Amino acid sequence: MSDPTIKGLPPPPVKYDGSNQRILIVHARWNDTIIQSLVSGCVAKLKEQGVKEENIVIKTVPGSYELPFATQRLIAGSQTQSSVNAPSLLGASSANLVNLLTSDEPATPQPSLTTTTKPNAPSTGPFSAAISIGCLIKGSTMHFEYICDAVTNGLMRVQLDTGVPVIFGVLTALTDDQALERAGLGRKGNKGHNHGEDWALAAVELAAQSAEWSKGNI
Numbered sequence: 001m002s003d004p005t006i007k008g009l010p011p012p013p014v015k016y017d018g019s020n021q022r023i024l025i026v027h028a029r030w031n032d033t034i035i036q037s038l039v040s041g042c043v044a045k046l047k048e049q050g051v052k053e054e055n056i057v058i059k060t061v062p063g064s065y066e067l068p069f070a071t072q073r074l075i076a077g078s079q080t081q082s083s084v085n086a087p088s089l090l091g092a093s094s095a096n097l098v099n100l101l102t103s104d105e106p107a108t109p110q111p112s113l114t115t116t117t118k119p120n121a122p123s124t125g126p127f128s129a130a131i132s133i134g135c136l137i138k139g140s141t142m143h144f145e146y147i148c149d150a151v152t153n154g155l156m157r158v159q160l161d162t163g164v165p166v167i168f169g170v171l172t173a174l175t176d177d178q179a180l181e182r183a184g185l186g187r188k189g190n191k192g193h194n195h196g197e198d199w200a201l202a203a204v205e206l207a208a209q210s211a212e213w214s215k216g217n218i
């Protein structure tokens with residue numbers, strides 16, 4: 001692997017704490033051997049950063065083209081859930097807080113944010129960050145180029161529209177080996193590096209930082 005200070009992601013400046021974060025992983029199923037390795041590496045690294053298993057929500061879609069829609073709808077849906085066994089709303093996106101403050105719906109009794117249900121019960125409540133994972137491999141037509149462009153711009157729009165960080169976890173590979181090496185599955189004596197680990201670090205960092213920014217702590 002090349003020197004990460006020349007080409008790659010250096011360690012984060014501080015170790016961010018994921019213990020109060022709820023993370024969404026949405027992954028495509030195309031090129032599933034590669035996807036499964038990326039998701040496994042991502043989940044393992046999220047747990048290393050303190051994210052609880054019950055706060056890691058994994059959903060799948062057929063292909064990468066479906067990632068922006070699914071990510072947007074899952075983020076929106078999470079913001080209508082009460083926060084049980086999940087991070088405090090202060091860790092949520094500002095959009096969620098505005099909804100809560102401006103809703104003319106009669107306030108429904110919410111379980112206290114410190115409600116504890118049985119351990120490892122699946123969590124509910126707003127996502128602190130999302131990681132959208134896919135693997136696009138160039139074929140013989142322009143299909144690759146169009147999907148790459150649509151997915152990239154779509155995921156960027158989702159995060160800017162929702163205020164929830166969306167990590168770009170989409171490999172855009174020209175060959176099978178390029179994709180395998182970026183999933184840590186390289187075949188030619190170079191296993192490569194599992195990019196899913198980097199995406200987990202980015203998610204925990206952006207979730208922590210954006211929660212502070214939402215509170216005006218800049």
Ligand SMILES: Nc1c(NC[C@H](O)[C@H](O)[C@H](O)CO)[nH]c(=O)[nH]c1=O
Pocket residue numbers: 028029030031062063064065066134135136137138147
């Ligand atoms: N060729 C790849 C695809 N193609 C499928 C599309 O993403 C989409 O599911 C379909 O066009 C229906 O809307 N998807 C990948 O994730 N990776 C590929 O290499």
Ligand SMILES: CC(=O)[C@@H](O)COP(=O)(O)O
Pocket residue numbers: 136137138139140141142143144147
């Ligand atoms: C990324 C794709 O859509 C691509 O794998 C499809 O292959 P082809 O361009 O040969 O249809």
